[in-house]
Amino acid sequence: MTAHLPIAEPSAVGRAAARLVRADGRAFAGVLGLNALTAAAGLVGPWLVGRIVDDVQAGGDMGAVNRLALTILLFALAQFLLARWARYAGHRFGERTLARVREQFVDRALTLPASVVERAGSGDLTARGTTDVAAVGTTLRDAGPEVLIALVQALFILGAVFVLNPLLGCCGLIGLVGIWFALRWYLRRARAAYLAEGAANSAVTEVLSATVTGARTVEMFGLQERRGTAIREALEVSRRARTRTLGLRTVFFPAVDFSYVLPVVAVLMVGGLLHAHGAMSLGAVVSAALYLRQLSEPLDAILMWVEQLQSSSASFARVEGLGAAPQVTPAGVPVPVDDRIDVVGAHYAYGAGAEVLRGVDLTVRPGERLALVGPSGAGKSTLSRLLAGIDAPDTGTVTVGRVPVAALGPEQLRRHVVLVTQEHHVFLGTVRDNLLIAAPTARDDELRGALAAVGADWAEELPSGLDTELGEGGYRTDGSQAQQLALARVVLADPHTLILDEATALLDPSTARHTERALAGVLRGRTVIAIAHRLHTAHDADRVAVMENGRLTEIGTHDELVAAEGAYAALWSTWHGGQER
Known part of the structure; x- marks a missing residue:
């Protein structure tokens, strides 16, 4: 069952935005100052036009009119230059802030417990880290500066109208009531609609990535039609969500366009009456009308970006929501006193399903090589997840050195327990880059030693060595080579306990046995818990633990369990007989 990652509440989003502003407060103040100067320079033109009208009506000197016209031109140029400077400063502020958002997202993503990521689905995390962060970036880089400039200009313009005549200023505000109602209607519905659109996009990403990743499995089992149906259903949900946001825009923007003309009409009518009664000059009426006509430009900018602001607000809520997810950042957790692993009365179930582990008791001694065997579905992999601290038992305890494994932070956990599964990944970059992930300070001879330890002889034959x-455009590794790279990273990480959950399953039997023996040599003196169906691993182990139906039913050496003629003896007889044939 998929468990979605949290979404931040509006109050949390507001606090996060305030933190980002405070982190670069001086630059933000500079952006505000430049925008204020830009808006002030833009107020001079309409006021001087009013002066020109009054001077011409009074029969004034044309030289004075020409000087006023030249002044208008100079202030227009000053406004242009200040606006460019303000946008430049705003974009720099936005890029620095976006870098902080990205870095914080990566830090939080890396501290998410693996179980949280698995249950949420990689598609949701991928969509938040790409689409949502990109939407936030667009706002910080483009929408934010533009809206900030427009807001300052709109406030200055309205203030100028009130200075000319308070009654005309009130007319301008009354004319904006239609925009206020339309905006209020839109904002009430937009957040939920855009959050639903973001969730639908995550679902599409999840189903597509799962289908592409498992393409061979889909083809092998003839699941093309089923996966196609799932993709179409996800796309349909996404289409409906996008149609919903489009429907909001088709109501909002026409209402706003109609409301633009109302302030100008109101000012011309009231101003005309005042001028007719000698209470206001014609130039003042013209200036007020020009100001309110000029108001449409910043309002246009605000409303043009309001959709982006709503979309990015929903995206920021999804990005910031990662901070509300469980993080692997324990405080005050004691350091394990030794390397002994104890499992006591462990019960575990996935979600509301049936129990997968039913009262498992197990002690793994430091330096021991333990093999976990049993039929598929017995609970071996689930137990390995608990031993590695990925999940915590529902009841009971799993400890290392008397400290709960799941309570350890990432760095502590990596020093104690590392789980290696069938899943592996080759990162874009060189062989050296892929290995240094595990040990950033390792020397080349150490890297070559780790490759040799896992039997990766092919690495020595590569054209450029390390x-x-x-990956793309370079050397393409096959499944077994990718798995050997993953194992070499484990050798470099050098944990005291290594859990191999079918870690050599993709290797051919000969290579797998060679790799396991090489690893045994490298990890001598360390604890190794091997979970595999190939029972030669059990034959070489110090002890063998047999799991059936979520319970630990037998434990002992290979010879002891074969002599006991129980479940392990039956497994060994079947496997060994098959090997001989």
């Missing part, structure tokens, strides 16, 4: 590029 500098050979892997």
